[in-house]
Amino acid sequence: MNRILSSLIAVAFIPTAAAQTGTPPAKGTPALTEQTKVSGGLRPAEQTALTFDRADLAFELHPDSYRLTGVATLDFIAKAPVARLVIDLDHNLPVTAIAIDGVALPAGRWSNPQGQLTIPLPRPLAAGGKVSARITYGGTPHVAVRAPWDDGVVWSKTPSGATWFATTAEGYGCDLFWPCFDFPEGEPGSVTLHITVPKGLKAPSNGRLLGVDTLPDGRTTWNWRTDHPNTYAIALNVGPYEEIAGTYKSRFGNAIPMFYWYLPGEKAKAEKLFAEFAPTLDFFESMIGPYPFGNEKVGVVETPHKGMEHQTINAYGNGYAKAAEGFDWLFQHEFAHEWFANQLTAANWDDYWLHEGYGTYMQPSYGEWREGAARYAAMMNGQRGGIANRVPIVRGRVITEEEVYEADKGGPGLDIYNKGSWMLHTLRWAIGDKAFWDVTRLAVYGRLDPKPGNFVPRFGSTTEYEGFVARVTGKDYRWFFDVYLRQAALPDLIRTRTGDTLTLEWRAPGNGPFPLPIELAIDGVRRILPMTDGRAALNVPASAHVVIDPDARVLRRSIAIEEMQAWQSGQQGRPAK
Structure with missing residues (x-):
């Protein structure tokens, strides 16, 4: 049995029923700190000083108490000197033990008041040095209000009443259920997952299946490994699944x-x-x-x-x-x-x-x-x-x-x-x-x-x-x-006619150059105007039928769409007749 998994069972075991009992947490609870709600943005120097080499993540799902417990072993390589680890983890999943390079830290040596776990290292790490942190944690994870647009976990049941559980973390980030670096370039080089679930449930997850271990009481542990996972891509999925x-x-x-x-x-x-x-x-x-x-x-x-x-x-x-x-x-x-x-x-x-x-x-x-x-x-x-x-x-x-x-x-x-x-x-x-x-x-x-x-x-x-x-x-x-990309408004193609002269001119937001060619169909005959200086004039009989951009290839301002959107906005909240 995996060393990390053994520790998880010893430290965080709670007898687990096959189906939920009691009242599930309400959507949006437990409440998140503003820190946990932040994903990406400017990061602490202690995070950018490290390369996240690999993670070994052991989870256990406890549907009877709506809890998630875990042991995460995180390996880092220093790009610059660093004296402490700063790791993102929702404070609703309190840490009960930490070991650095296999040596347990005394309780109270770490802190996580707002969702950013700070761990002073026993010795400063020089550039090129390696460090391994083993973090034992667990609690009631935040329940999504409207997944996946609002992040967290989803506790549900299948039509037969079995547990159906999922995580989603794109918005608020990976720290909702495992200790991580919650910004895009914080992805680890590899992740190994061990997901323990009640008897009768399966836990498909990221990467290759290494094997499924059956424990003496019927629970199973699903072992997976994946390389270079996107930070929000790690996912737990638990249910009585069938497979194709x-x-x-x-x-x-x-x-x-x-x-x-x-x-x-x-x-x-x-x-x-x-x-x-x-x-x-x-x-x-x-x-x-x-x-x-x-x-x-x-x-x-x-x-x-x-x-x-x-x-x-x-x-x-x-x-x-x-x-x-x-x-x-x-x-x-x-x-x-x-x-x-x-x-x-x-x-x-x-x-x-x-x-x-x-x-x-x-x-x-x-x-x-x-x-x-x-x-x-x-x-x-x-x-x-x-x-x-x-x-x-x-x-x-x-x-x-x-x-x-x-x-x-x-x-x-x-x-x-x-x-x-x-x-x-x-x-x-x-x-x-x-x-x-x-x-x-x-x-x-x-x-x-x-x-x-x-x-x-x-x-x-x-x-x-x-x-x-x-x-x-x-x-x-x-x-x-x-x-x-850098302007809000769309370019507007202005069409004017003087006698048999048709003039087209781009008016771009920001008043910069916009030499985008445009296609015309003149009485069914197609031609492309280069619009080299953002404008073009050509001789077209007043009686000719002109269609601009006949295949709708160019994204440009449309008054018709603006009027439709304004009308739709005005219809919101009005009672149906």
């Missing part, structure tokens, strides 16, 4: 195991969803490159919340909904994040459009790959009305996750999805298909020739992305990103 498994033979020559864990009684629906796995994989591998975690698995688990991109164990809670496009958009969206979030991770939440803009754009791109241009256009059109343009997507400073999503903190919110997707749609038209997918490949893998084994997960930024566009096209597109 298969193997995908990649176009890159490797064989990738695939798994779907679903609730009993849903086999027929589960098999239909599982049938989408292989063609979706083929789409991503053909358009972008190898599945990033082929040596681990493709994993999906049914959850009591909508969904989340938990690396190699994506959460699925879409209820097997059917849609006109013929595929499950939520499964596809979360799966897109294996490339755009888990393989390519934004180093700063200010660049979060790299996750969600691309994740959103992959649905119409998949529709195009499956059915052609009409499906792509219909799906892009469906996103267009959701663009708000209230604040810029990128602000040029280190920010927290909350400053992206929350309007009262100046966040662009859903614009990182819809506006990010439409910006990519426009960029693809402006630079051409080959250049666009080459830029995408560079952003994801850092190279144009990705193959299994020649890349690892990486961090990216908006500035780096602009550099990739310049490298591939040989042109500087800073003006393009300045308008779409």
